[in-house]
Amino acid sequence: xxxxxxxxxxxxxxxxSLASTHSHVIRLGRHSRHNSKMAVCIAVIAKENxxxxxxxxxxxNELKFHYTVHTSLDVVEEKISAVGKAxxxxxxxxxxxxxxxxxxxxxxxxxxxxxxxxxVVDSSNTSLRDNEIRSMFRKLHNSFTDVMCNPFYxxxxxxxxxxxxxxxSAMMVQAS
Numbered sequence: 001x002x003x004x005x006x007x008x009x010x011x012x013x014x015x016x017s018l019a020s021t022h023s024h025v026i027r028l029g030r031h032s033r034h035n036s037k038m039a040v041c042i043a044v045i046a047k048e049n050x051x052x053x054x055x056x057x058x059x060x061n062e063l064k065f066h067y068t069v070h071t072s073l074d075v076v077e078e079k080i081s082a083v084g085k086a087x088x089x090x091x092x093x094x095x096x097x098x099x100x101x102x103x104x105x106x107x108x109x110x111x112x113x114x115x116x117x118x119x120v121v122d123s124s125n126t127s128l129r130d131n132e133i134r135s136m137f138r139k140l141h142n143s144f145t146d147v148m149c150n151p152f153y154x155x156x157x158x159x160x161x162x163x164x165x166x167x168x169s170a171m172m173v174q175a176s
Contacts, residue, residue: 038128038171039136040104041065041120044144044159047113049073053159056120057172068106069118072098076108076116093141094134109137117141122173136171143167 041056043065056065075098095108100123109117117140121128147153147161 038121038125038173039119040122040173041069041118042140042168042171043069043118044140045069045073045116045118046156047115049116051158052115052156053164053168055165055168055172065120068101068104068120072106072108072118073116075099075106076110076118079108080110080114094137096130107133107137109141111141111144115144117144119171139167139171 041054043051044053046052051069054066054069056062076095079095079098093109093111095110098106098108100106103123104120105123107119107121117137119133119136143164147159147164148155150161
């Protein structure tokens with residue numbers, strides 16, 4: 001075996017050990033992110049401010065979350081009108097943190113067709129970053145677009161899609 005072959009074998013072994021360490025770190029990262037708490041309430045509100053979809057965990061607090069989502073609509077309208085005055089072409093759909101409460105943080109997003117998305121997360125969840133919230137809204141918007149493109153869906157009706165439901169369930173805190 002010449003020195004070139006030996007060196008090549010050493011590099012292969014070191015690459016393999018590095019790759020296995022790297023994949024182990026990635027798996028740990030995915031595992032810990034999967035266990036992190038996400039949304040406790042997700043709502044889709046029509047242009048005319050009536051709910052198309054609201055899901056909350058735990059179910060016992062459903063009325064509380066309906067109230068939280070309803071009160072957040074005033075803040076959403078304020079932010080939309082403030083941005084609307086600033087620029088006519090609105091490219092930024094993410095409204096950011098609407099308001100914090102003692103127990104939750106309420107985030108907002110509005111589509112070009114003025115449909116509003118509200119996500120409520122637990123205040124104790126400090127690991128959830130702004131870019132992760134944006135990503136959740138993008139997934140929600142994409143899934144909502146799929147619902148709208150369904151020829152059997154009547155715009156304005158409540159959303160009763162299994163695909164949308166499962167996507168929302170994946171973003172919710174798992175009740176334990």
